[in-house]
Amino acid sequence: MTAEEPIRLNKHLALELGVSRREADDLIAASKVIVNGIPAILGARIVASDEIMVGAKLLGDTKVEKQYVAFHKPVGYVCSRRAQGDNPTIYSVLPAEFYALKPVGRLDKDSSGIILLTNDGDFAHQMTHPKFYKTKVYEVELDHPLAPLHQQMISDYGLQLEDGMSKFLITKHSPVDAAHEEETALDSSKQSAARAPQSARSEAVSGKQEPNISGQEYYEITMQEGRNRQIRRTFASLGYTVTRLHRTQFGNYSLGDIKSGEYETVDIR
Secondary structure, eight states, X not given: OOTTSOEEHHHHHHHHHTOOHHHHHHHHHTTOEEETTEEOOTTOEEOTXXXXXXXXXXXXXXXOOOOEEEEEEOTTOBSSSSOBTTBOBXXXXXXXXXXXXEEESOOOTTOEEEEEEESOHHHHHHHHSGGGOOOEEEEEEESSOOOHHHHHIXXXXXXXXXXXXXXXXXXXXXXXXXXXXXXXHHHHHHHHHHHOOSHHHHHXXXXXXXXXXXXXXXXXXXXXXXXXXXXXXXXXXXXXXXXXXXXXXXXXXXOTTOOTTOEEEOOOO
């Protein structure tokens, strides 16, 4: 930001504090943000010379280094701060240094694959807001083969769900080598156990690997939406049950060879 280029205050707060723009607006609405000695208002714009206080601290004192992490979420974990019933959170697998990071979007408990975590609210907004059209790719296994007509219906026309139209590209894939899947899962378990010093992390990846698909056919889903359990609900409306849902790509970021329960820091692109 320069003196000649004013920006929205909530965007600046998101960048500096590592929160979402909605959370920044909540701070403004609660009169916790002071600009040049005056309580800020929603929709305000600022320039570089403005003095911004958040609570009792000058904003410059609250600036933190931005972090970006790609994590291979295992099945059985929830993307939240608190455990839900008997289901542990992804933070029981991640090292303590990442506890302050927030998930960018969500994967439900029964799904696995890449999830991004960051303290950069603006980055999270750009990755999740529908207007940015971030491509997501999933591997999906169904309880029985997908009828060609149903594949065409979803890919070409979409299906009407209670929260709107659901449309995504479906590509049929060849069977996967089950032995390779089992070997990968075993290797992942060993590496995760070796890395994690806490007993919670060792327990986290033992016995909770993604179910392998046992040589059956699976499908690749490519979409730019991401509503709550959209893929599962779309197939359920046609009488199918998703037995495996695994995300391999989110925007420019791919899972690559990151093993289940492991992570890599990434550079934003």
